[in-house]
Amino acid sequence: QVQLVESGGGLVQAGGSLRLSCAASGRTFSSYAMGWFRQAPGKEREFVAFISQTANSKYSTDSVKGRFTISRDNAKNTVYLQMNSLKPEDTAVYYCAARAGPGAASDSSRYNYWGQGTQVTVSS
Numbered sequence: 001q002v003q004l005v006e007s008g009g010g011l012v013q014a015g016g017s018l019r020l021s022c023a024a025s026g027r028t029f030s031s032y033a034m035g036w037f038r039q040a041p042g043k044e045r046e047f048v049a050f051i052s053q054t055a056n057s058k059y060s061t062d063s064v065k066g067r068f069t070i071s072r073d074n075a076k077n078t079v080y081l082q083m084n085s086l087k088p089e090d091t092a093v094y095y096c097a098a099r100a101g102p103g104a105a106s107d108s109s110r111y112n113y114w115g116q117g118t119q120v121t122v123s124s
Helices: none
Strands: 004-007 010-013 018-024 033-039 046-051 058-060 068-073 078-083 092-099 118-123
Touching: 004 092, 018 033, 018 092, 018 118, 033 068, 033 078, 046 068, 046 078, 058 068, 078 092
Parallel strands: 010 118
Antiparallel strands: 004 018, 018 078, 033 046, 033 092, 046 058, 068 078, 092 118
């Protein structure tokens, strides 16, 4: 069992930055690949970024490439999402998720555990 708790969300002006953190409980964090997803009001949840267990593989959706960076610290049981050059369209609830098995990085059904989400609001 893994519990995930996101933090770091908030209100920021367009062009600003935020760093989201996702702290995981348990001693097996390093065995999970991690993902960030987001859901805007009235829209479906969408994939944002993925990082493998050892951080040797990373993927992100096209709309955030060059602006968002995913990273992890297995010693701290934490995954991060550094978000720069934020845009109003990045406004959403951001969720981190943990995946134990294989599958496409962007496939939310492959993730076993989810956090409660943290709100990110970007004003224009």
